[in-house]
Amino acid sequence: MNDPGNVVDIANVTQRFGDVCALDDVSLSVRRGEFLTLLGPSGYGKSTLLRAVAGFEVPTHGRVVIDDHDMAGVPPNRRPVNMVFQRPTLFPHLDVAGNVAFGLRLSKVKSAEVARRVAEVLSLVRLDGYGRRRAHELSGGQQQRVALARALVNQPTVLLLDEPLSALDLRIRLEMEVELRRVHRESGATFIYVTHDQREALALSDRIAVLDRGTILQAGTPAEVFDEPRSPFVASFVGAANVIAAEADGQGGIIIGGQKLPAGMAGSVSTLSGQIWVVVRPQVASFTVEGGLVGRVSDVAFRGIGHEYEVTLDGLDRPVKVETASETAKSFGERVQVTWPGRSVRILPRGGPDD
Numbered sequence: 001m002n003d004p005g006n007v008v009d010i011a012n013v014t015q016r017f018g019d020v021c022a023l024d025d026v027s028l029s030v031r032r033g034e035f036l037t038l039l040g041p042s043g044y045g046k047s048t049l050l051r052a053v054a055g056f057e058v059p060t061h062g063r064v065v066i067d068d069h070d071m072a073g074v075p076p077n078r079r080p081v082n083m084v085f086q087r088p089t090l091f092p093h094l095d096v097a098g099n100v101a102f103g104l105r106l107s108k109v110k111s112a113e114v115a116r117r118v119a120e121v122l123s124l125v126r127l128d129g130y131g132r133r134r135a136h137e138l139s140g141g142q143q144q145r146v147a148l149a150r151a152l153v154n155q156p157t158v159l160l161l162d163e164p165l166s167a168l169d170l171r172i173r174l175e176m177e178v179e180l181r182r183v184h185r186e187s188g189a190t191f192i193y194v195t196h197d198q199r200e201a202l203a204l205s206d207r208i209a210v211l212d213r214g215t216i217l218q219a220g221t222p223a224e225v226f227d228e229p230r231s232p233f234v235a236s237f238v239g240a241a242n243v244i245a246a247e248a249d250g251q252g253g254i255i256i257g258g259q260k261l262p263a264g265m266a267g268s269v270s271t272l273s274g275q276i277w278v279v280v281r282p283q284v285a286s287f288t289v290e291g292g293l294v295g296r297v298s299d300v301a302f303r304g305i306g307h308e309y310e311v312t313l314d315g316l317d318r319p320v321k322v323e324t325a326s327e328t329a330k331s332f333g334e335r336v337q338v339t340w341p342g343r344s345v346r347i348l349p350r351g352g353p354d355d
């Protein structure tokens with residue numbers, strides 16, 4: 001029996017395309033009314049999972065259940081879902097109202113009802129008064145709002161959104177994020193959203209599922225995924241954290257690139273020994289005159305408020321990122337000491353198959 005709070009149950013879905021295994025035994029449940037984001041780098045199976053829910057792909061194994069109905073053999077147009085794509089695909093010969101009304105007309109909804117619902121949904125996406133415009137008379141952001149209105153007008157149980165903002169420039173994207181949050185709240189629909197942008201995922205979602213090459217590594221609230229990453233991949237991809245290779249001696253001592261980590265920078269790690277990852281965010285790292293890890297500045301970028309540095313610590317190949325809010329800058333090539341508070345450090349075991 002499925003949990004009645006779940007509207008979508010994805011159970012053990014595997015999707016192969018020839019030799020490519022795009023999804024490897026993925027299971028995920030989405031709760032009614034939830035804003036769930038699939039987050040992961042390019043080519044890691046996000047669209048494939050969305051398309052399996054929409055019915056555009058037939059999984060090699062596993063099943064998709066929506067509203068307690070097994071979707072095996074159910075074509076896309078008979079599923080209680082709609083999809084919004086990266087680029088809005090509006091009919092050029094129809095105006096905005098005609099585009100939004102298209103699906104309703106196909107389902108023979110009465111014209112007074114069509115007019116009422118089109119007006120309602122255009123108002124929801126803040127396009128009142130735009131009904132007579134053609135697609136080419138709209139900005140990219142407005143076109144995407146029309147696509148959103150068209151997907152919402154027949155009140156799907158689940159709305160699937162595949163990188164709907166990625167073709168827009170940053171300013172419009174930020175505006176549209178606010179709109180999407182509001183539309184999600186006001187429509188009451190369940191949103192499954194795909195992005196490779198961790199900032200967007202954190203800003204929008206009730207829950208994030210992080211995909212790594214066809215498997216879900218971790219699913220949780222933005223705060224859980226950001227603050228408590230369970231793997232180096234999640235730490236670096238979601239939190240943009242430094243993931244630093246280190247050794248623990250089992251007595252509380254940690255060695256990074258041959259340097260002993262000062263006790264105050266280590267957190268509580270006395271039980272681990274052997275190879276570990278030290279995970280620390282650039283925003284909590286800073287410079288000190290003594291008692292830090294020694295290295296050299298290998299990159300400096302001005303960030304308006306403060307600077308973003310890369311510091312190559314002695315004995316390490318990969319630089320560590322340090323973000324500071326201070327006005328005084330370190331210069332390229334300068335010898336520096338890096339520090340961070342021990343309580344902001346996470347330690348993960350190293351030497352797994354993905355390391």
Ligand SMILES: Nc1ncnc2c1ncn2[C@@H]1O[C@H](COP(=O)(O)OP(=O)(O)OP(=O)(O)O)[C@@H](O)[C@H]1O
Nearest residue numbers: 017020022040041042043044045046047048049196
């Ligand atoms: N129809 C197909 N035939 C063959 N291979 C496919 C097909 N669709 C997807 N793939 C492959 O499956 C893998 C996952 O693709 P998918 O489109 O799901 O990735 P994605 O995470 O959405 O990436 P992006 O962020 O670039 O959109 C990729 O290696 C891709 O090349």
Ligand SMILES: [Mg+2]
Nearest residue numbers: 046047048162
């Ligand atoms: Mg994709």
